Every structure is written in C-alpha cells, then in structure tokens.
Amino acid sequence: MTAxxxxxxxxxxxxxxxxxxxxxLPAGAHVSSNSLEAGLRYGLGPVEVADYMCTRMETVTRVxxxxxxxxxxxxxxxxxxxxxxxAVEAEWAARTPSAALREIAxxxxxxxxxxGTVLWPQTNEVLRGRHxxxxxxxxVIAAFAGISADDLVRLVAYDDAQTVAAAMLKLEPTDPIRVxxxxxxxxxxxxxxVADLSMLTHPAALPAAGAxxxxxxxxxxxxxxxRLFRA
Numbered sequence: 007m008t009a010x011x012x013x014x015x016x017x018x019x020x021x022x023x024x025x026x027x028x029x030x031l032p033a034g035a036h037v038s039s040n041s042l043e044a045g046l047r048y049g050l051g052p053v054e055v056a057d058y059m060c061t062r063m064e065t066v067t068r069v070x071x072x073x074x075x076x077x078x079x080x081x082x083x084x085x086x087x088x089x090x091x092x093a094v095e096a097e098w099a100a101r102t103p104s105a106a107l108r109e110i111a112x113x114x115x116x117x118x119x120x121x122g123t124v125l126w127p128q129t130n131e132v133l134r135g136r137h138x139x140x141x142x143x144x145x146v147i148a149a150f151a152g153i154s155a156d157d158l159v160r161l162v163a164y165d166d167a168q169t170v171a172a173a174m175l176k177l178e179p180t181d182p183i184r185v186x187x188x189x190x191x192x193x194x195x196x197x198x199x200v201a202d203l204s205m206l207t208h209p210a211a212l213p214a215a216g217a218x219x220x221x222x223x224x225x226x227x228x229x230x231x232x233r234l235f236r237a
Contacts, residue, residue: 019154023161026144026153029168031121038110039173039235040166041220044227052178059167059192065217066102067196070141071162072203072212073098075155077145079207081132091132094142097209104221106228111139122147155204163196164189173235 017025025031040062042055050058073094080090102108115138122129122143128150133143141162148158167189174185206212227233 017152019152019157022148022151022153023157026147027161027164027168029172036172037235038114038169039177039227040169041107041223041227042170042173043177043233043235044223044230045220046177047230048223048226050223052174052180055170055174055178056188056191059170059188060195061217062166062170062220063163063192063196063199065215066107066220067163067166068199068203068213068215069098069101070166071159071196071199072206073139073141074145074148074158074162075203075206076209076212077142078148078153078155078158079145081146081149091136091138091142091146093209094145094212095138097212098139098141101212101214101216102221103216104224106224107221108139109228110224111141112137114140115143118143118147122150126150156200159200159203160193160196163193167192 029036042050042058045058046052076097077091077094080094083090099108102111118140119133119136119138123133126147129146132146132150138146144162145158147153148155148161153161171185171189174180175182203213227235
C-alpha cells in the first residue's frame with residue numbers, strides 16, 4: 007500500500023452495520039418520518055404505531071432490504087456495473103409507485119453516497135456522479151465494506167423502525183422506552199424474512215410487497231403545507 011492508495015478498513019460486519027444504523031450518522035435521515043407524519047394526520051392512531059412498524063417490515067421494508075441485498079450482490083459480482091445497478095433500480099422503482107418515496111430515497115442516497123465515498127474510497131468508481139436511491143447505495147457500501155447480506159437486511163429493518171420511532175417522539179411525545187420496545191418488536195418481525203432476503207441475487211426476484219396506504223400517506227405528506235418531515 008502506498009501513500010496514494012485508499013485505506014482499506016477491516017471491521018466486523020456487525021460493527022459496520024451498527025455504524026450505518028446510527029442515527030447520529032451525518033446522512034440526513036432526520037428529514038424522514040417514513041410517512042408517519044401524514045399517517046397520524048390521516049387516521050393512524052398513536053396506539054397503532056407499533057403495528058405500523060411491523061406492517062412496514064412485511065411490506066415496504068422487505069422491498070428496501072431486498073433491493074440493498076441485490077445491489078450488494080451486483081457490486082460484488084460486476085464491480086457495480088452501471089447496467090447491473092440500473093436493473094436493480096428499475097425493479098425497486100416498479101415496486102415503489104409513490105414518486106414522493108422515490109424522491110426522498112434518492113435524497114437520502116445522496117447523503118449516504120458522500121459517507122461511502124469518503125470512508126470507503128473504493129466505492130468512488132461506482133457511486134460518484136450517480137444519483138441512486140438509498141437502498142442501492144447502502145448495498146454498494148455493504149459490498150465494499152464487507153457487510154454480510156444478513157446483517158444488511160437487519161440494518162435496513164432497524165433503520166426503518168428507528169426512523170419511525172424518532173419521528174413518533176417528535177410528533178406524539180410518549181415514553182421513549184416504550185417506543186424502543188416497538189423497535190425491537192418490529193425487528194423481530196423482520197427475522198422471518200432475513201434468510202430469504204439475504205439469498206436474493208437477481209433484480210426480478212425482488213419481493214413485490216406493496217403497501218398502498220403507506221404510499222398514499224407519502225404522497226399526502228409531500229403536499230402538506232406545514233410539516234416537520236419531508237416524507
């Protein structure tokens with residue numbers, strides 16, 4: 007290794023997953039409530055938020071986690087070729103009909119891209135100059151950083167649940183310990199899907215687990231005149 011070679015960081019997969027799931031990571035994730043803000047305005051009761059987290063695990067979070075795993079596989083097998091990642095993005099977009107959700111995913115992907123290209127310069131060739139949604143960027147980083155597929159699925163699940171939890175504490179203040187329990191329950195619900203999702207390799211195999219109401223809330227939130235969160 008010369009002074010001009012990018013550093014190779016060797017950390018345990020679980021450690022890297024914890025880093026990327028940390029809410030203090032400067033990736034801009036605080037702008038999203040995962041549609042919770044609109045949900046609370048349009049019929050979701052505060053007592054139903056725990057169920058909302060679990061429902062996300064069975065639907066939209068499965069799509070996000072599967073996308074990340076397939077992007078990871080594409081980066082490993084084809085060095086993140088443009089064609090490979092474009093195919094992954096096309097399948098993700100087909101399963102994410104809400105334009106608002108797609109837009110926020112790309113915005114969050116930009117913040118994560120900056121982190122990836124600085125901490126893992128090996129990702130520069132794949133990530134720099136591209137505007138890709140967060141799950142694909144996360145998958146590419148996982149490939150170069152050495153995060154295993156199963157840890158990646160759990161990372162996506164935890165991040166999704168914690169995003170809702172953090173938003174809940176701002177929108178409907180309640181006991182934080184209680185909300186932490188909801189996060190654990192949601193992540194436990196995802197365990198049933200970890201094995202299957204971690205084995206995905208082809209974009210067409212991405213689960214088609216839609217959640218029309220969540221998509222509708224995302225669109226409604228994008229039009230709210232006064233809001234705390236972008237999505």
